[in-house]
Amino acid sequence: EVQLVESGGALIQPGGSLRLSCVASGLTVSSNYMNWVRQAPGKGLEWVSIVFSGGGTSYADSVKGRFTISRDNSDDTLHLQMNSLRVEDTAVYYCARSFCGGVSCYFDYWGQGTLVTVSS
Amino acid sequence: HELTQPPSVSVSPGQTARITCSGDKLGDKYPCWYQQKPGQSPVLVMYQDNKRPSGIPERFSGSKSGNTAALTISGTQAMDEADYYCQAWDISTYVFGTGTKVTVL
Numbered sequence: 001e002v003q004l005v006e007s008g009g010a011l012i013q014p015g016g017s018l019r020l021s022c023v024a025s026g027l028t029v030s031s032n033y034m035n036w037v038r039q040a041p042g043k044g045l046e047w048v049s050i051v052f053s054g055g056g057t058s059y060a061d062s063v064k065g066r067f068t069i070s071r072d073n074s075d076d077t078l079h080l081q082m083n084s085l086r087v088e089d090t091a092v093y094y095c096a097r098s099f100c101g102g103v104s105c106y107f108d109y110w111g112q113g114t115l116v117t118v119s120s
Numbered sequence: 121h122e123l124t125q126p127p128s129v130s131v132s133p134g135q136t137a138r139i140t141c142s143g144d145k146l147g148d149k150y151p152c153w154y155q156q157k158p159g160q161s162p163v164l165v166m167y168q169d170n171k172r173p174s175g176i177p178e179r180f181s182g183s184k185s186g187n188t189a190a191l192t193i194s195g196t197q198a199m200d201e202a203d204y205y206c207q208a209w210d211i212s213t214y215v216f217g218t219g220t221k222v223t224v225l
Contacts, residue, residue, distance in 0.1 A: 035214070045154070045162065045205050047214035058212040094161060098214070104150035104168045105209035110161040 002026035002109045004095045009114030016085050016118075022078040022095030022111055030073040033098040035107065036080045038091035038116075046091075049080065050098065063089075085118045092116075121145050123206055123217035130223045137193040139220045141206030146187040149208040153182060153191045157202045165204075166191055198224050 008020040020036070036048040049059045049069040057069050068081040078095055092113040099108050123143040131137040141151060150169050154162035164173050169189065170182040179194045193200050201224045206217035 037214075044219040045156075045207075045216040047216065050212065050214070060213070098209075100209070101168065104152060105214070106152040106164055106167045106207065107154070107162070107214075108164050108167075108173065110163075112161055 002097070004097070004109055004111035006093065006095050006111045006114040009093065009116045011117045011119065012085055013120050014085060014087055014118055017081070017083045018085065018116060020080040020082065020093055020095075020114060020116070024076045024078065024095075024097075027076075027097060027109070029071050029076045029078055033100065033105070034069075034071065034078045035096045035098050036067075036069060036078075037094045037096050037107065037110075038089075039094070039113075040088075040091040043091075048093070051078070082116070085116075087118050090116060090118045121208075121210060121215060123151075123208060123215055125204075125206060125217040125220045127218070128221045128223065130225055131193070131196045132225055133198060134195055137196050137200070137222055139191045139193075139204050139206075139222065141189045141191075141217045142187055143208065143215075143217075144187060145210065146184070146189060146208060149210065151182075151184065151189045151206045151208045153180075154205045154207065155200075155202045156205065162205065193222070196222075196224055200224060 003025045035050045066084045095111040096107040097109040152167040156162040166182040
């Protein structure tokens with residue numbers, strides 16, 4: 001059974017930094033496409049970032065240059081380093097595996113989410 | 121690119137709910153759908169236009185015509201009340217629809 005467990009969410013002031021983690025069990029992080037997806041309070045889902053199995057990364061324009069996705073292959077952990085945080089980064093952050101089956105890519109495993117609140 | 125969904129859909133128990141998702145480039149994509157209940161993580165209910173993951177009831181079906189995709193819930197049950205999101209993938213970028221709240225009256 002696949003489990004993704006996020007941690008690291010907190011209340012942080014604007015301009016601050018925070019590092020989120022996601023521990024995976026039942027799958028190998030380095031062999032999969034691993035993502036961060038966020039959801040602001042009462043709002044919809046927004047994809048944030050991906051690290052591909054080959055190590056390449058991609059980011060949403062809204063976080064490019066401020067957030068960095070990485071993985072620790074030794075303990076199957078995904079990270080999201082968030083710098084220069086803004087009030088609009090307030091959201092529940094989900095760790096999710098995406099699977100690409102030929103013609104489409106979709107998220108088939110999700111964590112329970114961790115809340116990041118950016119406020120003074 | 122953007123994916124537009126109606127903000128809300130209301131349906132009576134046992135009736136059919138249809139949720140649409142429109143986008144300029146959707147005709148070239150293979151969208152999927154997620155169900156999210158309050159306080160829970162999203163769950164994949166449809167992928168590659170019309171394929172159901174294991175464990176998803178047969179009353180959920182998907183379709184696409186041109187640049188509009190649709191998720192249909194036949195014989196809607198009270199447990200289907202939730203937010204639903206479409207999603208497409210476009211060259212290393214994932215895009216979610218604006219979301220639709222399905223209310224079972």
